[in-house]
Amino acid sequence: MTATNGRPAAGNDAARGDTVAVVVRQWQAVHPELDTGPMEIIGRINRCAALLQQAEDAPLRRAGLSRPEFDLLGALRRTGHELTPSELARETFSSGAAVTKRLKHLTERGLVERRGDTRDRRVAHVRLTDNGRDLVDGILPEQLAYEAAVLSALAPEGQGQLAGLLAELLSRLEGRIGVLPV
Numbered sequence: 001m002t003a004t005n006g007r008p009a010a011g012n013d014a015a016r017g018d019t020v021a022v023v024v025r026q027w028q029a030v031h032p033e034l035d036t037g038p039m040e041i042i043g044r045i046n047r048c049a050a051l052l053q054q055a056e057d058a059p060l061r062r063a064g065l066s067r068p069e070f071d072l073l074g075a076l077r078r079t080g081h082e083l084t085p086s087e088l089a090r091e092t093f094s095s096g097a098a099v100t101k102r103l104k105h106l107t108e109r110g111l112v113e114r115r116g117d118t119r120d121r122r123v124a125h126v127r128l129t130d131n132g133r134d135l136v137d138g139i140l141p142e143q144l145a146y147e148a149a150v151l152s153a154l155a156p157e158g159q160g161q162l163a164g165l166l167a168e169l170l171s172r173l174e175g176r177i178g179v180l181p182v
Helices: 019-030 037-056 058-062 067-079 085-092 096-108 130-151 156-173
Strands: 112-116 124-128
Touching (some): 058 130, 067 085, 067 112, 085 124, 096 112, 124 130
C-alpha cells in the first residue's frame, strides 16, 4: 500500500483507522505535495504517550502526586542514594526551578528530606524518607501491571521489535535535540 505522497503507508490497514491516520489523510487532502510520513510515526508516538500517561497517572492522583513529583521520587528510589537538586533536574529532564518547587511540596508532605552540604552551604542533598520509599514501592507495581496489560495487545516479538526501534530512535535523539534542524 502506498500513501498519496508516494511513500509506503505506515503500518497495516487496521492501524490506519486510528486518530493519526485521520489527521494524515486530512493534511494530504490539503497539501498532497507534502510528505506526511514522519507525522505517521511522531504523531502516533505522541498520541500513545498522551493516552498512556492519562491512564497511568490514576494511581498517582490517588496518592496525591503529579507525574513530575513521582518522577523525582522515582529517581531517588532507583538510584538508591541522595541526589542534589541539579542531579534530580538532569535525571527527570526538568528545570532547576521546577525541581525546587516540587521538592518543597514533597518535603512538606514528608516524602523527602533535604540536608545541607557540610562543605558548601549552597548545595543541598535530597533523600527519600521511609514514607516516600513506601509510597513509590506501593505505586510502581500497579503502574507496571497497567503497562503490561496495555502491551499485551502486541505479540511478545512485536513488543521486542517496538522496544528495539524506540531504543534506536531515542539513542539517536538524546543529546542531539539542540542540534536538530528547526
